[in-house]
Amino acid sequence: MMLGAEAPLADVLETVTGSPFGMQLVGGSLPFFDAFGWDPDLGIDEALDILGWTAETVSEPDPDAAFARLAESLAGGPVLIGPVEMGHLRHQPGMTGPIGADHFLVALAADAGSVLAHDPQGYPYSRIPRKDFAAAWRAETVAYGKPHTLRTNFVRHTVVTDEAAIGAALPRAIKRLSGEAGAEVPPGSLGNGDAALALAARIDAGCDPDLRGLLIHFAIRVGTRRLADAAVCLRRIGHDAAAEVATRQARLVGSLQYDLVVEDDARAAETLRTLAPTYEELRLAMSLPPST
Numbered sequence: 001m002m003l004g005a006e007a008p009l010a011d012v013l014e015t016v017t018g019s020p021f022g023m024q025l026v027g028g029s030l031p032f033f034d035a036f037g038w039d040p041d042l043g044i045d046e047a048l049d050i051l052g053w054t055a056e057t058v059s060e061p062d063p064d065a066a067f068a069r070l071a072e073s074l075a076g077g078p079v080l081i082g083p084v085e086m087g088h089l090r091h092q093p094g095m096t097g098p099i100g101a102d103h104f105l106v107a108l109a110a111d112a113g114s115v116l117a118h119d120p121q122g123y124p125y126s127r128i129p130r131k132d133f134a135a136a137w138r139a140e141t142v143a144y145g146k147p148h149t150l151r152t153n154f155v156r157h158t159v160v161t162d163e164a165a166i167g168a169a170l171p172r173a174i175k176r177l178s179g180e181a182g183a184e185v186p187p188g189s190l191g192n193g194d195a196a197l198a199l200a201a202r203i204d205a206g207c208d209p210d211l212r213g214l215l216i217h218f219a220i221r222v223g224t225r226r227l228a229d230a231a232v233c234l235r236r237i238g239h240d241a242a243a244e245v246a247t248r249q250a251r252l253v254g255s256l257q258y259d260l261v262v263e264d265d266a267r268a269a270e271t272l273r274t275l276a277p278t279y280e281e282l283r284l285a286m287s288l289p290p291s292t
Contacts, residue, residue: 001106001118002080002154003053011229012162016050017043020230020246021173021286022279023223025195026143028188031215033223033253035173036191037181039144040102041083044151050168052158055080059146063134066148071110073152080151081105081117081137083144088136089119091126098141101218107150143186166233170286177283192279200272203265216260224254238290245282249275 007013014020022035048055060066073079082104087095089103108125109116115133119126128136138147160168175182179191190198202211227250235243252275259268 001120002055002078002151003051003156006156008051008162008165011232012165013047014226014229015233016165016169017047018169018173018176019043020223020226021282022176022192023195023275024185024192025190025198027186028190028198030143031195031199031211032219034226035176036179036189036195037176037183037185039183040104041145041149042183044080046169046172048154050160050165052160053154053156055151055155056153057149057151059149061147063138063148066137066150067110067130067134070107070115070150073150074107074110076152078118079107080154081107082149083139083142084136085139085141086121086136087141088132089121089126089128090132091119091123091128092121100141100143102139102142102144103136162233163237166237170239174283174286177279177286193276196272196276196279200269200276203260203272204269207260207263207265207268212260212263216257220253220257220260224250224257227253234286239286239288240291241288242282242285245278245285249278249282252278 008016017040018038019034019040022038023031023033024036024038025031045057058069060069070079070081083102084105085098086092086101086103087097087099089095103121106118106120107115108118112130114130115128117126117128118124139145139149140147172182177192181189181191227246231243231246231250234240234246252271256268256271259265259271
């Protein structure tokens with residue numbers, strides 16, 4: 001949305017953020033099918049760097065100063081906003097307060113009463129009252145990032161092909177698959193195979209409604225899509241063996257959806273145990289030279 005006509009397709013963008021390569025149980029309790037120690041803030045910065053772009057990132061502690069900076073920045077074009085707390089975005093049906101879900105917006109205009117934004121959840125040109133926008137932008141219930149963060153002045157300084165960008169993302173992904181978070185993680189956090197086994201044990205012991213809700217409404221479908229995208233990208237640069245592993249992971253993660261919705265928790269736990277060793281398989285496959 002910010003890179004315009006020069007942006008790669010979504011599968012390349014997702015892959016170069018580093019998100020598809022791993023699994024994590026944040027703080028030992030929150031499961032995400034994304035790389036160990038990864039969060040969207042890191043992913044945006046890593047993707048921009050790999051793709052040959054720069055952007056100015058600012059976080060203002062004071063809400064009034066932040067809004068003034070936003071209004072000033074909008075004079076130069078759209079501004080990337082986030083993370084924000086999705087639960088405060090009342091233009092999305094069913095949102096009435098914080099739910100601990102992170103999100104990003106592209107602000108287009110602002111006045112004293114509201115912000116006009118494109119919401120990638122599927123709500124273009126949404127008018128967000130300033131009160132709701134301010135509550136969302138504080139991001140008090142988001143587990144990462146700083147309040148009132150915006151990115152502006154996106155500049156492309158180097159033309160990087162999709163294939164080169166995908167290849168450049170792999171060394172960092174391999175490190176995360178080996179258990180190197182590359183960033184501070186909350187105490188008790190687990191990554192990759194350990195995360196899958198711990199989540200399986202938790203589900204076997206009784207999947208509470210909050211855990212089930214996070215998995216079936218968000219984590220499974222996002223994780224599956226990212227893995228499918230990564231498989232396409234890996235095959236594109238000749239990493240066929242790694243692509244086969246990522247495809248198998250996508251199938252396993254995707255299959256969790258039905259089982260957890262109908263509460264066949266024993267089957268879901270067994271799927272996670274099958275998934276656990278595939279993270280080391282993916283690391284080893286990605287460490288091999290691409291086929292010619």
